[in-house]
Amino acid sequence: MATQTTQPASFDVASTAGVDLDHFWMPFTNNRYFKDNPRLLVAAEGMYYTSSDGRRLLDSTSGLWCVNAGHGRAAIGAAVAEAVGTLDFAPTFQLGHPLPFRLASELAKIMPAGLDRVFFTNSGSESADTALKMALAYHHARGDQTRFRLIGRQRGYHGTNFGGLSVGGLGGNRRRFVSQVWGVDHLSHTQGQAVRFQRGLQPGNGALADELEDLIALHGAETIAAVIVEPMAGSAGVLVPPQGYLQRLREITRKHGILLIFDEVITGFGRLGAATGAELFGVTPDIITLAKGLTNATVPMGAVVASREVHDAIVEGSPEGIEFYHGYTYSGHPVAAAAGLATLQIYREEGLFARAGAMAAKWEEAVHSLADCPHVVDIRNLGLVAGIELAPRDGTPGARATEVFQKAFDRGLLIRATGDIIALSPPLIISGDQIDEIVGTLRTLLKDLA
Ligand SMILES: Cc1ncc(COP(=O)(O)O)c(C=O)c1O
Numbered sequence: 001m002a003t004q005t006t007q008p009a010s011f012d013v014a015s016t017a018g019v020d021l022d023h024f025w026m027p028f029t030n031n032r033y034f035k036d037n038p039r040l041l042v043a044a045e046g047m048y049y050t051s052s053d054g055r056r057l058l059d060s061t062s063g064l065w066c067v068n069a070g071h072g073r074a075a076i077g078a079a080v081a082e083a084v085g086t087l088d089f090a091p092t093f094q095l096g097h098p099l100p101f102r103l104a105s106e107l108a109k110i111m112p113a114g115l116d117r118v119f120f121t122n123s124g125s126e127s128a129d130t131a132l133k134m135a136l137a138y139h140h141a142r143g144d145q146t147r148f149r150l151i152g153r154q155r156g157y158h159g160t161n162f163g164g165l166s167v168g169g170l171g172g173n174r175r176r177f178v179s180q181v182w183g184v185d186h187l188s189h190t191q192g193q194a195v196r197f198q199r200g201l202q203p204g205n206g207a208l209a210d211e212l213e214d215l216i217a218l219h220g221a222e223t224i225a226a227v228i229v230e231p232m233a234g235s236a237g238v239l240v241p242p243q244g245y246l247q248r249l250r251e252i253t254r255k256h257g258i259l260l261i262f263d264e265v266i267t268g269f270g271r272l273g274a275a276t277g278a279e280l281f282g283v284t285p286d287i288i289t290l291a292k293g294l295t296n297a298t299v300p301m302g303a304v305v306a307s308r309e310v311h312d313a314i315v316e317g318s319p320e321g322i323e324f325y326h327g328y329t330y331s332g333h334p335v336a337a338a339a340g341l342a343t344l345q346i347y348r349e350e351g352l353f354a355r356a357g358a359m360a361a362k363w364e365e366a367v368h369s370l371a372d373c374p375h376v377v378d379i380r381n382l383g384l385v386a387g388i389e390l391a392p393r394d395g396t397p398g399a400r401a402t403e404v405f406q407k408a409f410d411r412g413l414l415i416r417a418t419g420d421i422i423a424l425s426p427p428l429i430i431s432g433d434q435i436d437e438i439v440g441t442l443r444t445l446l447k448d449l450a
Contacts, residue, residue, distance in 0.1 A: 014042040016052045039409055044071035046428055047434055049414060050411060057409065060449070061416040065234060065266045066292035069346045070427040076298045076342040077192045081416035083338035092120075092332040100332030103340045107294075107303060110275040110344070112284040117311035119324075120332040121302035124265035124291035128228070130304045132163040132181075133326055134156045135259045136312050141317035146259070147225040148183050151215060153190035157235035158228060158263050158289075167228050168416045170236060185219065187211050189233065190241045195268025196372055196378045199364055204242025209249045221256035224289075231277025234266035237421030238380050238387025245375075246283045259310065260285040264303070264353045270347060271295030271427050272383030275358025280383070286310050298342040301336035356384045356428040366439045367424065373446040384430070388422040388442070405446055 021035045040052040047070060062292055069076075090097040100120055108116035119134070121127045124204050132150055139147040152167030157361040159165070163361065165174060166181035169189065174180070188211055194202055195422040216224065231246060233239035253260040253413065262285040267277035269292070274280040276288060287310060291302035315323045347353060353361070370377050378389040390400045401417035408415045415438075416423045424438065 002110045002311060014050075016042065037175075039105070041208055046070050046072065047430060051291060055412055057315045057412050057414045058434060058437060058441075059414050060424045062290075062293075062425050062427045063297055064416075065271070065425045066297035068269050068271065068293040069080050069296045069343060069350070069352060070429040071297060073298070073342070073346060075346060076296055076339050077369050079338040079342035080299060080335055083234030083335045087334045090334055091329070093327060097236065097334055099334050099337035099341065103230050103337045103344075104303075106341060106344045107290075107305065111288065111305050112276065112308075114280045114284060114307050115278075115286075115288060115305045117277070117308060118305045119306065119326075120301045120328075120329050120337075121291070121304065121330055122258050122333075122336075123302050124263075124289065125161040125164050126267075126288035127226055127265060127302035128164035128167075128263060129159035129161045130302075130326060131261045131263075131289045132167065132226065132228065133312060134287060134306060134314070134324070135261065136306060137314050137324055137326075138259060139225050141314045143184040144222075146222050146227050147258075149219055149224045150181065150184050151187060151212070151224060151227040152184060153187040153189055153229050153233075153234055154229060156186075156228070156235035156263075157233065158230075159265075176253050183214055183223075187215070187227075187229070189236070189239055190245060191239045194239075194378075194380075197368065198240070198380065199221060199368060200240065200382055202240055202242040202243055204240070206244030207252040208242055209252060212249060212252045214256075216252070216256055220257065224256070224258050226259040226261055227253055228261040228263055230263045230265075231267045231281060231283075232272065232382050232385065234385065234423070234425070237389065237418050238382075238423055246277075246281045250283045250285070259287060261289065263289045265289055266385075267427070268365055270353035270356045270383075271385060271425065273353065273360050274383075275353055290380075293308075294343065295336055295339035298332070298343070299336040299339040301333070301340055328450045330428070350429075352428040359428075359430065359432075360384060362432055364433045367441060370443060370446065370447055373443055375446060375449060384426060384428060388424070390420045390422070390446075392420045400449065403449065404442070407449075408441060411441055412447070413438060 011376045041049045042052050043050040049059055104118035107118050121130050150167050154169035156169040159167045168183045169186050264276050268290045286307045288305045295301045364381045367381055375390045377391050380387040393399050398419050401420045405417040
């Protein structure tokens with residue numbers, strides 16, 4: 001029987017004609033403001049977006065910390081098209097297809113030695129919750145069933161699902177959602193005694209991490225399952241840890257049989273000039289969470305990479321049958337996995353992680369040149385990330401950075417404002433001239449800002 005063919009629909013991606021803004025309830029957005037003052041992006045290529053009024057915008061935020069290889073990579077598009085045309089979907093519950101196996105093998109090659117078992121998710125939030133459940137399952141499988149507590153960090157961000165929300169430390173994200181995961185505690189954030197305008201890592205000797213010993217004394221190590229931190233906190237406004245801090249967290253967690261999870265949703269895939277923050281800092285956690293740059297953001301996908309020990313404890317230590325009662329319909333989706341494989345190939349062939357590392361010195365110099373601009377109270381940087389903190393206006397915290405965001409947009413520069421911090425994280429393909437352009441535009445805007 002002949003297959004019926006349907007004419008492909010044309011969605012006219014770049015046209016705003018007939019677009020009704022009412023129905024899409026936008027995430028993490030001031031919906032009322034946006035819908036009165038819409039800013040729409042309609043195309044992207046390389047380092048640039050195109051806005052609906054036809055202007056080019058230099059992307060200094062990699063979309064949302066995720067388009068690490070730059071926009072519109074043809075090889076990723078081709079891999080996606082091939083996957084869609086060959087195998088649009090296949091379940092991975094008690095069945096499989098080759099692509100996620102291939103992607104897991106490729107990912108394992110760039111993870112720290114010993115972390116080579118990969119569980120796929122669809123986002124950073126799902127990765128965080130998966131990692132926390134993995135930690136609980138690990139202790140359970142070992143008969144350590146009193147270990148239920150999860151320790152996060154103030155100002156940490158691990159997405160918006162209940163697990164990540166609970167260990168996260170951003171008050172605004174948590175306060176309205178009273179019901180959270182029970183038995184969670186938090187370490188202090190790393191900005192307490194921070195030296196302002198510090199280039200790269202904060203000075204230190206790891207002593208801040210000794211706070212974990214206090215929590216252990218309070219709760220008992222035998223009740224603590226895992227500690228989760230971002231190697232460098234991104235979403236809270238770029239908080240760079242002190243030297244020795246992550247090493248010390250590793251020593252303490254290991255001593256007490258507590259799992260250490262690095263949330264590398266932002267720091268993964270070259271953002272800090274290495275494949276992972278773990279590699280940069282020379283600290284190997286038990287579990288790493290990933291998303292964003294995994295597919296260059298072309299198709300949603302996340303991953304949780306576990307040590308052989310964590311994996312084997314759960315898989316070998318469980319009774320016959322399903323070992324880990326967890327997963328998503330789209331875990332290892334063929335289209336996402338194809339995008340992931342093409343993305344990793346680009347990172348490898350173009351040496352983008354090393355490139356980011358090589359550009360970091362120029363980046364640091366350029367962003368710190370803004371130190372004498374009006375309103376700037378701190379500048380922090382690591383790899384191809386920078387946080388420029390502005391003094392808040394009296395009574396309207398966040399308003400000053402939001403105004404910079406809006407004015408930058410109007411001048412052809414996309415930045416990110418979180419509170420009164422301007423967070424920058426450009427694609428790893430950025431040129432020296434583009435770095436100068438970002439900093440030059442910001443300098444002009446800050447000079448004229450009330
Ligand atoms: C460290 C970290 N974890 C988790 C997430 C959540 O990722 P997603 O928005 O894909 O759920 C983010 C997002 O920015 C993040 O920065």
